[in-house]
Amino acid sequence: MEEKDCVALMKGITKVYPNGIAANRDVDFSVRKGEIHALIGENGAGKSTLMKILFGLEQPTEGDIIINGEKVVLSSPNVAIAHGIGMVHQHFMLVPSLSVAENVVLGMTPRKGLLIDYKEAVRITEENAKKYDFDIDPNLKVVDIPVGMKQKVEILKALVRGARILILDEPTAVLTTQETTELFRQLIGLKNQGYTIIFISHKLNEVKEITDRLTIMRAGKSVGVYETAGITETEISKLMVGRDVVLKVEKEKAKPTDTVLKVKDLEYTNEWNKKMLDKVSFSVRKGEILGVAGVEGNGQSELVDMLFNLNVPDAGTAQVNGENILGVPQKKIRNMGVSLIPEDRMTYGIAGAATIEENMISDRVDQKKFNRGILFDMDALKKESDGLIRQYQVLCKSDQQQVRMLSGGNIQKVVVAREFSSNPQLIIADQPTRGIDVGATEFIHKKLVELSRHGTAVLLVSADLNEVMELSDSLIIFYNGKIVAYFEDTSTLNDELMGEYMLGIKHQSPEEIGRVCHE
Amino acid sequence: MNDRRMMWFNFVRGLCAILISLFVGMVFIFLCFLFNGATKGNAGSSIVATFGAMRYMLIRPLFKANGAFNSMNMLQVLAAMIPTIFTGLATCVMFSANQFNLAGEGSVMVGGFVAALCGIYWAIPAGIHPVVCVLVAAVVCGLIMLIPALLKVKLGASEMVTSLMLNYVMQYVVLHFLNYQFADRTKGSTQTAAVRETANIAEIIPNGSKLTWGFVVALIFVVLTALFMYRTRWGYTIRMIGINQSFAKYSGMKVGSVIILSQVIGGVLSGMGGGIEVLGRYQTFLWKELPGYGWTGITLAILADNNPAFIPFAAFFIAYLDKGCQLMATYCDVPVEMIDVIQAAIFLFFAARQFMSKFRQKVVVSNTKADLAKQEIPAEGKAI
Numbered sequence: 001m002e003e004k005d006c007v008a009l010m011k012g013i014t015k016v017y018p019n020g021i022a023a024n025r026d027v028d029f030s031v032r033k034g035e036i037h038a039l040i041g042e043n044g045a046g047k048s049t050l051m052k053i054l055f056g057l058e059q060p061t062e063g064d065i066i067i068n069g070e071k072v073v074l075s076s077p078n079v080a081i082a083h084g085i086g087m088v089h090q091h092f093m094l095v096p097s098l099s100v101a102e103n104v105v106l107g108m109t110p111r112k113g114l115l116i117d118y119k120e121a122v123r124i125t126e127e128n129a130k131k132y133d134f135d136i137d138p139n140l141k142v143v144d145i146p147v148g149m150k151q152k153v154e155i156l157k158a159l160v161r162g163a164r165i166l167i168l169d170e171p172t173a174v175l176t177t178q179e180t181t182e183l184f185r186q187l188i189g190l191k192n193q194g195y196t197i198i199f200i201s202h203k204l205n206e207v208k209e210i211t212d213r214l215t216i217m218r219a220g221k222s223v224g225v226y227e228t229a230g231i232t233e234t235e236i237s238k239l240m241v242g243r244d245v246v247l248k249v250e251k252e253k254a255k256p257t258d259t260v261l262k263v264k265d266l267e268y269t270n271e272w273n274k275k276m277l278d279k280v281s282f283s284v285r286k287g288e289i290l291g292v293a294g295v296e297g298n299g300q301s302e303l304v305d306m307l308f309n310l311n312v313p314d315a316g317t318a319q320v321n322g323e324n325i326l327g328v329p330q331k332k333i334r335n336m337g338v339s340l341i342p343e344d345r346m347t348y349g350i351a352g353a354a355t356i357e358e359n360m361i362s363d364r365v366d367q368k369k370f371n372r373g374i375l376f377d378m379d380a381l382k383k384e385s386d387g388l389i390r391q392y393q394v395l396c397k398s399d400q401q402q403v404r405m406l407s408g409g410n411i412q413k414v415v416v417a418r419e420f421s422s423n424p425q426l427i428i429a430d431q432p433t434r435g436i437d438v439g440a441t442e443f444i445h446k447k448l449v450e451l452s453r454h455g456t457a458v459l460l461v462s463a464d465l466n467e468v469m470e471l472s473d474s475l476i477i478f479y480n481g482k483i484v485a486y487f488e489d490t491s492t493l494n495d496e497l498m499g500e501y502m503l504g505i506k507h508q509s510p511e512e513i514g515r516v517c518h519e
Numbered sequence: 520m521n522d523r524r525m526m527w528f529n530f531v532r533g534l535c536a537i538l539i540s541l542f543v544g545m546v547f548i549f550l551c552f553l554f555n556g557a558t559k560g561n562a563g564s565s566i567v568a569t570f571g572a573m574r575y576m577l578i579r580p581l582f583k584a585n586g587a588f589n590s591m592n593m594l595q596v597l598a599a600m601i602p603t604i605f606t607g608l609a610t611c612v613m614f615s616a617n618q619f620n621l622a623g624e625g626s627v628m629v630g631g632f633v634a635a636l637c638g639i640y641w642a643i644p645a646g647i648h649p650v651v652c653v654l655v656a657a658v659v660c661g662l663i664m665l666i667p668a669l670l671k672v673k674l675g676a677s678e679m680v681t682s683l684m685l686n687y688v689m690q691y692v693v694l695h696f697l698n699y700q701f702a703d704r705t706k707g708s709t710q711t712a713a714v715r716e717t718a719n720i721a722e723i724i725p726n727g728s729k730l731t732w733g734f735v736v737a738l739i740f741v742v743l744t745a746l747f748m749y750r751t752r753w754g755y756t757i758r759m760i761g762i763n764q765s766f767a768k769y770s771g772m773k774v775g776s777v778i779i780l781s782q783v784i785g786g787v788l789s790g791m792g793g794g795i796e797v798l799g800r801y802q803t804f805l806w807k808e809l810p811g812y813g814w815t816g817i818t819l820a821i822l823a824d825n826n827p828a829f830i831p832f833a834a835f836f837i838a839y840l841d842k843g844c845q846l847m848a849t850y851c852d853v854p855v856e857m858i859d860v861i862q863a864a865i866f867l868f869f870a871a872r873q874f875m876s877k878f879r880q881k882v883v884v885s886n887t888k889a890d891l892a893k894q895e896i897p898a899e900g901k902a903i
Contacts, residue, residue, distance in 0.1 A: 016884045061884060308769070331771035340769070348769040351762040362759060362770035365752040376750050 006030040006066075007196050008054065008085070008165055013063035015049050023049035024060070025220045031165065036187060036197045038207040038228070041217035041240055047200050050217070051167050054198075055087040056080035086158025087167040090174075092150050094142045100149075101125040101138035104157050128160050133189055143274070147295055148179035152186075165196045172206055174296055174463070177499035184210050204233045216240055251449045254473035256285035259518050260426050260457035261307075266316035268302055268481075276302040277313065278481040282516040284426065289448070289458040290516075291472025291490065295502050296463045299481035301343060304430045304461055308340045309333060310348075320426055334363055337425030341415055341432045343461075349415040352404030356396055357385035359403045359414050363422055392417035393443060409440030416444055420451060427451065430461045445471060469493055476516055477501045484508065486516040528878075533822070533869070537836075540864035541577075547860050548572050548853050556852045572851040576843035592842060594728035599838040600831065601799065602627060604737040605792025606816025607823065607830040608744045609785040615748060615825045616781035617761040620667055622682035623789040624813025625689030628806055629663060630656035630793025632693045635804035636701065638714030645717040652718055653794040660790025661783045663689065668782035672775040678782065690809050697804065710805035720799035731799035737831075740788070744827040747784075757781045761825075789813060818862055821869050837862070 008031050015024040023046045031037045039047050052058040054065065056074035065072055067083045074080045077087070094103050101121040102109075110120035125138035134152050142150060151171060158166055168187075172180045187197055187210060201207055207214060211228045216239045223239050261284040268277040276299045284290045292300055305311035307318060309328055318326050320336050342348035350359050361381055364370065370380050385399045394413045396406060403414055412433070419427065429448060433441040448471060452458045462468040468475065469490055477485040477498065484507035487493055500506045552558045552565040552572075580596055583589045606623045613620045630653075637652040667685060670676040703712040720731045748754035756777045760767040768774050792812060797804055815837060822836070823829035844858035 016880075018880060310769070329771070329773075330769060331773070334771045342769060347763075347765050349766070351759050351766045353762045354759060358755065358759065362766065362772070365755055371752060374751055375746065376752065376755070378750070 005032050007033045007068055009066040010050070010054060011064045011066070013050060013053060013060045013065075015046075015053060015058060016061045022220055024053070027063075027217070027220070027222045029054075029215055029222060030225075031196050031198055032213075033196055034191055034194045035212040036191050036199055036210055038199045038201060038211040038214035039217065040201055040204075040207055040214055040236065045217040045240075046220040047217055048169060051087065051169060051198065051200060054080070055085055055167060081161050081163065084162055084164035085167065086161060086163025086165070088151065088154040088158060088169065088171060090169045092154055094150060094153060096141070096143035098142060099138065100136055100140050100142060100145070100153050103142055103153055104128070104138070104160055106157070108161070124160065125156070128156055132156070132159060132193075133186065146179075147174050147297065148176070148182065151175070151183065155186075159190075164194075165198065166190070167198045167200070169200045171199070172201065172203060176295060176503040177496055178503055178505075180206070204236055207236070208233060249445050249449060249470045251471075252453060254288040254452070256288035256473070256518075257455075258286050259283045260286055261318070261320055261459065262517075263303075263307075263318045264316055264517075266303065266306060266313050266318065268299075268306065268311070268313045270302070276481050277306070277316075280316070280481070280483060281514075282476055282483060282486075283518045284457045284459050285518055286425075286457050287452060287455050288473045289452045289460050289471055291468040291475040292459065292461040292478060293465065293468045293475055293498060293502065294463070294478030298478040298502075300461045300463075300478050301430070302481075303478075304340070304343065304428055307428055307459075308338070308342075334422070337423065339419040339422055339424035339427045341412075341419050341427070341429045343430040343434070345412055345415050350403045350411060353402060355400045356389065356394065356403055356406075356414060357381060357399040360385040360388050360399075360418050363418060388417040388421055391421075392447075407437070409436035412436050412444065413440055416447065420447055424451075424456055426457045426459065428459045428461070431463060432460070433462075433464070433467060441467075465495060465498060469498070474516070476513075479504045479507070482507075483513050483516070486513050488515065529824075536865055536868035539868060540861050541573075543864040544857060544861035545569060545573060548847075548857060551853050551857075568851070572847050572853050575847040575851055576840070579846045580839055580842040591726070591728060592846075594724070594726070594730045596835070596838045596842045597734060598728055598730040598800070599841060600834040601731070601733045601737050602792040602796040602810075602812040603815045603819060603834045603837065604741060604830055605788050605795070606812045607819030607834055608740060608816075608827050609788035609792070610816040610820035611823065611825045611827050611830060612744065612748065612757065612788070613781050613785040614820050615761045616757040616778060617764065618668075618671070618778060618781055618785075619679040620664070620682040620782050620785055621679060621813070621817070622664060622667060622685045622689070623785060623816050624809050624811070625686035626660040626663065626786050626789035627793035627796070627810055627812045628693055629689050630660050630790030631797035631806060631810075632697070632793075632804050633659045633790070634794030635711055635714055635797050638718030638798055638802075639701075639712055642715065643717060648715070648717040649720050649795075649798050652714075652798060653791050656794035657787040657790040660786040660793075662786075664782045664786030665779065668779040671782075672778055686809060686813070694807065697807075701804075703803075708805065709807060710803050713803045714798060718798055719802055720795060722799075729800050731795075733795035733799045736795065737792075740791070741827055741831055744788070748827055753777065753780065789816070815862075818866055821866065 010027065010029040013024050013027045013029070014022070016022050027046070027050055029050060039051065041047050049058060053060050054074070056077045056079050059075070065074055072083060074083070095106065101118070104125045105121045110117040110124065122138045129136050129138070134156055136149055136152050136156070142153065155166065171183060175183060191197060199207070199211055208228060213225060214228055214236070215225045216223050216236065218240060263283065264281045266277050266280040270276050280299070280303060282290070292303070294300055302311065306313045307325065309326070309330055312327050317324065320338055323336060325333050325336065325338065346352065351362070361370065361384060370377055370384070382399065389396065389399055392413045394406070394417065395410050403411060406414070416432070427448070432444055432448065445467070448458060448460070460468060460471055472490050475487045475490050475493070476483045479502060484504065485501040486508065549565055549569040552568045553560070553562065558564040558568050580592050581589060606627060609623045634652040634656040637655050638648070641648070641651070643651055663685070667678045667681040670681050671678040697711065698709060701711045702709050720733050722728065722731050723734070724730070748758065756767065756772045757780070759770070759772065760774055760777055764774060796812070818837060819830055819833040822833035840861060841858055844855060847853050847857070848855035
C-alpha cells in the first residue's frame with residue numbers, strides 16, 4: 001500500500017511503561033481516508049496503548065507518527081485534536097451535571113461578555129446533530145440520558161472539534177444490541193462523508209459487520225493487516241490468540257441447597273438523587289452461581305458496595321446464613337465466610353507497591369498459624385504465598401516482586417487466589433475478568449465453577465454477556481436499579497432476548513421475578 | 520523487571536541528590552566568600568577559600584589538621600545522632616501509614632521537659648531512675664499524639680495541619696510551666712534545677728563527648744522498630760494502610776485504630792528521644808524554643824525511604840554534615856546556617872519523585888528489552 005494514501009501512519013512504535021511493561025513493540029499501523037478500520041486483539045495486546053499514543057495521551061518510546069503526509073509529534077490530546085484526531089473513550093469523559101449542549105462545547109464555550117452563551121451552545125449542538133444525523137436533545141442533563149446517547153454526545157464532541165479521524169475504544173461494550181445497530185448506522189454515515197474511523201473491539205461479529213480493513217495485535221505486536229472481506233472469524237480469532245479460544249465453560253448441572261445470601265427490599269438513592277437500587281430482593285444458594293447481568297450503571301456496583309459495607313443502603317436487609325451483613329465491619333463480613341473480587345482491582349484489590357506475598361495475606365495476617373507470639377512466622381507466610389502463587393499460576397519472578405509490576409491478568413490472579421483460598425461460603429465476583437487476557441480469564445472461570453460445585457454460593461456480577469451467560473446457573477437482569485427478569489435456567493437464553501431486558505423494553509411480572517427469593 | 524538494578528538506581532539517585540546538594544552548598548559558600556570576609560570581591564581567592572571550607576566540612580570531622588584520626592569529633596557526631604534516630608524512627612512509622620504528622624518536634628520538647636521533671640522531683644534508685652523518666656515522657660507524648668490522631672479518624676481533620684499547630688501549643692505550654700513554676704531562680708538563665716544524679720544517663724566512655732548509653736538504646740530501638748514494621752501484623756497493617764487505604768479497609772483491617780496507633784507510636788518514640796537527650800546531654804531543662812530534632816527526623820525518614828533500618832545511616836550522614844558545618848563556621852568565616860541550605864537541597868532532590876525519572880525510564884527500557892530478548896512473547900498463564 002502506498003504511504004501517501006494514508007491519513008494516519010504510525011511507524012515502528014515501541015512503548016515501554018515506567019513499570020517495565022512493553023505494551024507496544026515495533027508496531028506499524030495505518031488508516032486510509034474514508035474507511036472503518038478495526039484494531040483488534042485480546043485485552044492487554046496493546047490496542048489501547050497504541051491509540052493513546054495516536055491521541056497524544058502517551059508518548060512513544062520509539063517510532064514516528066505521520067498525519068496527512070507530515071511527520072508530527074503528538075505531545076498532548078490538544079495537539080492531536082488540532083491534527084484532526086478525536087477519541088471516544090470506553091469510559092465517557094462527560095460532566096454528568098451539565099447539559100448535552102454544555103458538554104459538547106466544553107473548552108470552546110461560546111461567550112456573551114463574561115457569561116456563557118447558552119443559546120449559541122444549543123445552536124451549535126443542534127446544527128451538528130442534524131448534520132451528522134444524531135438524534136439528541138441538547139437541553140437534557142447528561143446524568144439523565146441513557147448510555148447510548150452519552151456515546152453520541154462523545155462522538156459529537158469530537159466532531160465539533162474538527163476531528164476527521166475518530167478513534168472509538170470498544171464503543172459497543174456498554175451498548176445493548178439495539179443501540180449497537182443504531183451506532184453502526186451512524187458510523188457508516190460518517191464514513192460516507194469521508195471520515196476515518198478506527199474501531200477498537202474484540203467482538204468479531206461486529207468487526208466483520210462494519211469494518212473495511214482490520215489490524216490484528218497480539219502481545220504488543222501487530223500480526224497483520226487484512227481486508228475484512230477476505231478473512232473469516234475463525235482465522236481472526238486464531239491470529240488474535242495464537243490458539244483456538246474455548247469460550248464454552250464445562251460445568252455439571254448445579255444442585256443448589258440451602259440459602260446463603262438473602263437480600264430483601266434493598267433501596268438506595270445516590271447523591272445526585274438517582275434511585276440506584278429499587279426494592280431489590282434475591283437470594284443465592286449453596287452450590288449455584290447466580291449471575292447479575294445488565295448494562296453497567298444500572299445498580300449492580302451499588303449492590304456489591306452494600307454487601308461489603310463499602311456503602312450503606314437507605315432501606316432493606318441482607319443476611320448471610322441468617323446473620324446481618326449491612327453496616328458490619330469488613331473483618332466480620334469476612335469472618336462470616338464472604339469473599340469479594342472487587343470491580344476495581346487497582347483501588348480495592350491490591351496494594352500496588354507492596355509485594356505479592358504481602359498482597360496474598362492481607363485478609364489473614366491475624367490468624368494464629370501465621371504468628372509466633374507477637375512476631376510473624378515468616379516461614380508460614382512464605383509457604384502460604386508461594387503455595388498460592390503455584391496453585392493459581394501467577395506468573396512472577398518471586399513472591400517478593402511488587403504486585404504493580406505484574407500484568408493485569410496476573411494481578412487479578414493474586415486477588416482471586418486470596419479471595420478463593422479463604423474457604424468462603426459466599427463469593428461475590430464483580431467483573432472478575434474485566435480487562436485481562438484469555439488465559440487468565442479461562443483459569444478464573446474454571447476456579448469459580450469448581451468452587452461452586454463444591455458448595456460455595458457465587459454471586460457473579462458481570463457486564464460481559466458471554467461470561468455471565470456461560471458461567472451462571474441462573475440469572476437476574478438489572479435495569480434502572482430494579483431486577484427486571486429472572487431466568488432459572490440460562491441454557492435457553494440468547495443475546496437478543498437479554499438485550500431487550502437490559503434495555504428495559506421487556507420486563508417480567510413481579511411473580512416471575514419473585515421466584516429468585518428462595519426460602 | 521530486574522529488582523536489583525532498580526535498587527542500584529535508587530542508590531545512585533540518592534548519591535546524586537547528595538552530590539548535587541553539596542555542590543549547591545558550595546556555590547553558596549563561594550558567594551559568602553565573594554561578598555564578605557577577607558576575600559571579598561576576589562573570585563580566585565574566593566574559590567580557594569571555598570575549597571578550604573569544603574575540606575573543613577567534609578574531612579575535618581574525622582581527621583585532625585595533621586591527618587590523625589579525630590576520635591573526639593567522631594564520638595560527638597555519634598552523640599548527635601541519639602535524638603534524631605528517635606525522631607527519624609517516629610517519622611518512619613507515621614509516614615509509613617501515610618500520616619503526615621509533624622508533631623514529633625513538639626513531642627521532643629515535651630518529652631525532654633517531662634523527663635527532666637521526673638528526674639528532679641522523684642527519688643528513685645540509680646539505674647531505673649532514667650528508665651522511669653524516659654518512659655513517663657514517652658507515655659505523655661503518646662497520649663498527646665492522640666489529639667491529631669483522633670481528630671483525623673473521628674472528624675477527618677488533616678493531621679498535618681493539627682500536628683503542625685500542636686507543636687506551638689506544646690512549645691508554649693512547656694515554656695509557661697518552665698517560666699512560672701519550675702524555673703530555678705538561682706540560675707542566670709531560664710532553666711530548671713539540675714536533675715538528681717540518679718537520673719543522669721552516663722557516657723559510655725566518660726570523656727565529655729556526650730556519647731551516652733542513650734546511643735545504645737537508640738540502636739536497640741532501630742532494631743525493634745524495624746522488626747515491628749516488617750515482622751509483626753501491626754507494622755504490616757500500618758504499611759498496607761500507607762500504600763492503599765481502600766485495600767486495607769476492604770481486606771478487613773482496622774484502619775482507624777491503626778492510624779491512631781501509628782501516630783501514638785510516633786509520639787512515644789519522639790518523647791523518648793527528647794527525654795534521653797535532656798537526661799544525657801544537659802541534665803537540666805533549658806530549651807526555650809523547639810529544638811529542631813523533629814524536623815531533622817523528617818529529613819531522615821525521607822533519606823531512609825521510611826525504612827527504620829536505614830535511619831542510623833541517614834542520622835550519621837546528617838550529624839556528620841552538621842559537625843562539618845560547625846567546624847567550617849568556626850574556622851572559615853562561613854555562616855553556620857549553611858547546614859540548613861544543604862539539608863534543604865537534599866530534601867528537595869529526595870522528595871522530588873520525578874528527579875532522574877528520565878534516567879530511570881532508560882534503565883526500565885533496557886531492562887525490559889533484555890527480559891524480552893530472553894523469553895520471546897511470554898506465555899501468560901503458564902505456571903512457573
